[in-house]
Amino acid sequence: MYAIIRAGGKQAKVHEGDELDVERIKGTDKVSYTPLLIVGDDGTVISDKDALGKATVTAEILGASAGPKIDIFKYKNKTGYRRRQGHRQKYTKIKVTTIKAGGTKKSAASKKTEKKSDEVKAAPKVEKKAKVAEDKAPTAEKKPKAKPKAKPRVEKKAEVADATAPKAEKKSKDAPQAEEE
Secondary structure: OEEEEEEOOEEEEEEOOOEEEEEOOOOOOEEEEOOOEEEOOOOOEEOOHHHHHHOEEEEEEEEEEEEEEEEEEEEEOOOOEEEEEEEEEEEEEEEEEEEEOOOOOEOHHHHHHHHHHHHHHHHHHHHHHHHHHHHHOOOOOOOOOOOOOOOOOOOOOOOOOOOOOOOOOOOOOOOOOOOOO
């Protein structure tokens, strides 16, 4: 049996008796975690949130340690800017003592039957979609919709006065018009 736990913002796969380093824990002797997933020896998987809320992974604290030294050097060209710094992450070594599953277990066989029942339920939906597609199929050739014809453009022709013709005199409204006989 193994479990996936979250410790220090990271996830770890743990078996009973495993020793691992997690980010520093301020604790005394024992620590308990709520698992994210539990897998049994027979292949049963517990992933239900309610069942996992009741499950626990307990571990005992073995001691503290420090990770490798990391050198940090910042530099900017032609300005004289240089900064030197170091870092060494602190870890706590723990040993997993027990993994207790507190919920109902779903076996692989029950999952297969659930999948089959889901497929059976999904089958009528597929048939309905096929029927809808058949209904939408054209029974006779349909003529495409004719677009309304646009009105022809009427272009205004600029009247070009003949350069050789004499210009017509402007007639005023007030002047009496001469009658031609």
